[in-house]
Amino acid sequence: MSSKAFIKQIFDRQKQVLSAFPDKESSDDFIDKLFSFLFIPASSRNQPLNEVEKEFDSLKSYLSTLVYDVNHDGNETQQITEQFFKVLPDVYNALLKDAASIAEHDPAATSADEVVVAYPGFYAIAVFRLSHELYKLKVKTLPRLFTEYAHSKTGIDIHPGASIAEGFFIDHGTGIVIGETAVIGNNVKIYQGVTIGALLGSKESQKSKRHPTIQDDVIIYAGATILGGNTVIGTGSTIGGNVWLTSSVPANSFVYQKNEVGVL
Secondary structure, rough: OHHHHHHHHHHHHHHHHHHHOOOOHHHHHHHHHHOOOOOOHHHEEEEHHHHHHHHHHHHHHHHHHHHHHHOOOOOHHHHHHHHHHHHHHHHHHHHHHHHHHHHHOOOOOOOHHHHHHHHHHHHHHHHHHHHHHHHHHOOOOOOHHHHHHHHHHHHEEEEEEEEEEOOEEEEEOOOOEOOOOOEEEOEEEOOOOEEEEOOOOOHHHHOOOOOOOOOOOOOOEOOOOOEOOOOEEEEOOEOOOOEEEOOOOOEEEEEEEOOOOOOO
């Protein structure tokens, strides 16, 4: 293939991508601006209420532009934007509970405010919860761009399709993977390196439940791997570090990897 033909191929491909996807830099910028507006509004701290209201309206317009870049439908875009901002107060309050849970259970945390400002786990949870609302509204691509941006910043990979209840606690967080059809109950605590993933399946299984269910009040320690759509971790269970699970465990179980100590 000649250079001219190759450049033309790239040019045509870029036009297709531009017509189907929002600008990635704008997507990253929006989710950071929204997070800051909700939790770290440094630029608005000393501004009057009407200026904060203007910033809120600006974020609505910003999201509308990104959604339109995906669906190219003005009426649908307006409906999605309005619905997203309608549920935003509920998402915000759920995130405050997440921050409170992290502050309560992490001995290193001095306050929920510190969690909000400094903890990568909270940032990843926040971006997930915001993205999940767009995922439920069937917005293509954009929710994934948001969560992959959070993944790149924190090392925490949460698919926007996952279902995660209130009081979610992530400690350290690096290397956590939570799949699209995972269901996580209330007050679940997860440490670094945990995978809540799928067993190897075919493309035909895409629409089935491929990832585990973690019921309320479960603790999953570092390096544990839990796989499979039929796997259920019962309420109140503790999964020890480096455990590998592909089958269910009943409520209040303690699953651990046996260590053996030998003499050299």
